[in-house]
Amino acid sequence: MPELPEVEVVKRSLQSFIKGRKIKKITILNRNLRYKIKKNFENDIKNQKIIFTKRRSKFLLLGLEKRNIILIHLGMTGKLFIFNQSSKKLLKTSFYYENKINKKHNHLILKFNRNMSLIYNDVRKFGFIKLISFRNLKKNSHLIHLGPEPLNKEFNMTYLIKKIRNIKKNIKNFLMDQKNVAGLGNIYVNEILYTSSINPRKISKNLKLDEIKKIIKNTKIILKKAIFLGGSSIRDFKGVSGNTGNFQQKFKVYGRDGQLCRKSGCKGIIKKIYISNRSTFHCIKCQK
DSSP: OOOHHHHHHHHHHHHHHTTTOBEEEEEESOOBSSSBOOTTHHHHHTTOBEEEEEEETTEEEEEETTSEEEEEEOTTTEEEEEEETTTTEEOOOSSBOOOOOOGGGEEEEEEETTTEEEEEEESSOOOEEEEEEGGGGGGOTTTTTOOOOTTSTTSSHHHHHHHHTTOOSBHHHHHHOTTTSSSOOHHHHHHHHHHTTOOTTSBGGGOOHHHHHHHHHHHHHHHHHHHHTTOOOSTTOOOTTSOBOOGGGGOSSTTOTTSBOOSTTTOOBEEEEEETTEEEEEETTTTO
């Protein structure tokens, strides 16, 4: 599932390509995504201009001039492609360029003015697209329970100390709970805990102050680096113009089962375990 950095990369690409453009035509090839696209969706967004593109946690928000918002979640395999109708090519941003998509998994196409289209493609159809009103944004069921954005100043020592005070669940599950921190997922939590030298099974309330400080610091560093490098591309994720992310080349622990720890002087072995049925990687020596 695309995590915060991947969705942020998509958001920034969309901002470059479709902000300020008007939706001229809507083609829905399949309404049956995770939630069925409503019948009045086309009429409600036609001839409206995209006035902003934002991200909240793993959600994309495309603001329309009539104070509605297209809410998009990419699910497990959802992708958004920008297509230039004049050149018949996917627009390139960075990293590895792919000029082919499997059209049978295209579910929605928004055609804009000036020969630009946005394509939603999703093999497993776990993603969704909804139209919500700006007025009810803060009360939306998908957004109302989300915790602070980890790159914002609200994610700090005061917040985390208070939040974990009586939490008996392990720190990995705590960080992956979207009510606690918005946008983190399995890949980045593995990397954050490894860099912080914290065992993913450690009970949250037992963390020391210096460990909490490391989590906050390394969360921000790792996410910023992943965004800069274009996000990760584990299995299904691709950037909005078909470019594969590059952060997976920088993984220090994720997917490295049986390999040597990369920390200087450690010489421990990376071990794969399962926490809540999710692959978890940690060094048996420096993450005791």
